[in-house]
Amino acid sequence: MVAILKFFVALSLLLACLYSAKLMTLWWQVPLPAPLVAMIFMLILLSSKMIQPNWLTPACEPILKYMALFFIPAGVGIVQHTPLLILQWPLLLSILIVVPTIGICLVAIVAQKGLKDD
Template identity: 35%
Template sequence: MPLIMGMSVLLACQFLGELVTRGWGLPVPGPVIGMVILLIGLLIWGKVPGSLRLAGEGLLRYLTLLFVPAGVGLIAHFELIGKDLWPIIFTLVVSTAVTLAVTGKMLEQLNRRRNRRVER
């Protein structure tokens, strides 16, 4: 029963995300909005319920299977990707650099905050 409850929470958040995205015409996928809704709910709750943890760990166990359709898509659209290879490479490099920079800055700020707490 806990697994069903956890999956229900995940699917409800995804559904709410789809409603928000389609209702407001946002250019963001519904599941992304659903993850934000789930994050807000978990921050308010203060902890991860056991049923949600169980469902999440079960999904993570088979995460590698979710890459199979992406690999098939790469093979099926190889020519199309080849035509736009340089913009794709540029986008990947820039997005990786931005991600690393933002992660580094956040880590720096969190370390400063932690050091201030330790000094008190």
């Protein structure tokens, strides 16, 4: 009985962050997805120690246990769009190589500049 109560308290905390983020993005017209804002709320709550990580464990463990099921729709989408992927593979491959390379180079430049200023 106590485990069930802990699960519902943890799930309530997660859902409270999500629905407060949904309300905020709706009311203030924030151009960010509500789940992202909810993760930011959760990060702030965990960093400020207003919520302890072990309070969330009862709800997070089952979700993480079955997380692979959440990737099935993405896999089905890839299979359904295989002809498009075959047609556009050079562009996709170049994006997968060029964009991370540019990002890493920019981070390296900023890090070097930060080290020189210290």
